[in-house]
Amino acid sequence: MSSAASQRGVFITLEGGEGAGKSTQIKRLVARLAARGIEAVATREPGGTPGAEAIRGLLVTGDVARWDAVTETLLHYAARREHVEKTVKPALQRGAWVISDRFADSTMAYQGHAGAVGAARVGALHKLVLGDFTPDLTLILDLPVQVGLARAKSRANTAGANAAEDRYERMGLAFHEALRKAFLDIAAAEPQRCRVVAADTDADSVEAALWAQVAQQFKLPL
Numbered sequence: 445m446s447s448a449a450s451q452r453g454v455f456i457t458l459e460g461g462e463g464a465g466k467s468t469q470i471k472r473l474v475a476r477l478a479a480r481g482i483e484a485v486a487t488r489e490p491g492g493t494p495g496a497e498a499i500r501g502l503l504v505t506g507d508v509a510r511w512d513a514v515t516e517t518l519l520h521y522a523a524r525r526e527h528v529e530k531t532v533k534p535a536l537q538r539g540a541w542v543i544s545d546r547f548a549d550s551t552m553a554y555q556g557h558a559g560a561v562g563a564a565r566v567g568a569l570h571k572l573v574l575g576d577f578t579p580d581l582t583l584i585l586d587l588p589v590q591v592g593l594a595r596a597k598s599r600a601n602t603a604g605a606n607a608a609e610d611r612y613e614r615m616g617l618a619f620h621e622a623l624r625k626a627f628l629d630i631a632a633a634e635p636q637r638c639r640v641v642a643a644d645t646d647a648d649s650v651e652a653a654l655w656a657q658v659a660q661q662f663k664l665p666l
């Protein structure tokens with residue numbers, strides 16, 4: 445076996461509030477990696493396995509107040525454990541890169557900081573469920589809350605979108621402002637892992653900015 449084939453892949457996560465354009469950017473990032481001969485698997489949270497997608501349905505639809513805050517956090521971690529064990533780790537082990545639309549920073553921001561659970565409990569739960577399993581690089585797409593929520597709303601009206609998946613979008617402006625601050629605080633606390641990219645521009649500019657970060661981090665040609 446060549447050393448390239450036996451090397452562990454790279455785990456990249458995209459994070460941010462609502463309407464940041466993560467899914468569009470993940471498709472573009474996967475295409476750029478493929479053009480350089482790198483197999484990249486696009487996945488998402490909550491989701492990424494059949495069981496985790498079933499849990500996703502419980503989390504992203506329905507009444508804003510349908511879950512106790514700790515129960516909700518446990519559901520996210522139940523989905524995450526499935527995703528990591530059955531999708532992420534096997535792909536990394538065969539040398540593929542994994543690009544995930546959201547990961548643990550979303551729980552820290554949504555449930556830990558903006559929600560009622562608190563950062564300490566989310567951190568302890570992560571350790572219990574996943575140990576020190578952490579992304580190699582996290583790209584945080586940042587944009588003004590009102591811009592993101594308006595984008596998310598118009599996207600929900602497009603063909604193929606699942607308009608019912610708006611439980612978090614309905615959580616109110618103060619929640620979303622706290623969320624934006626939480627992601628920026630996470631980035632400031634872990635500068636070696638996290639990069640903040642402005643997402644309030646056209647998709648081509650965001651794509652170029654994200655690629656510049658990935659290329660620099662992993663020494664790929666621009």
Ligand code: TMP
Binds near residue numbers: 490545548
């Ligand atoms: P999205 O895939 O469209 O971003 O929707 C997933 C929603 O779930 C989004 O509103 C953020 C929320 N979420 C959490 O609250 N905690 C988490 O740990 C994750 C992964 C997502």
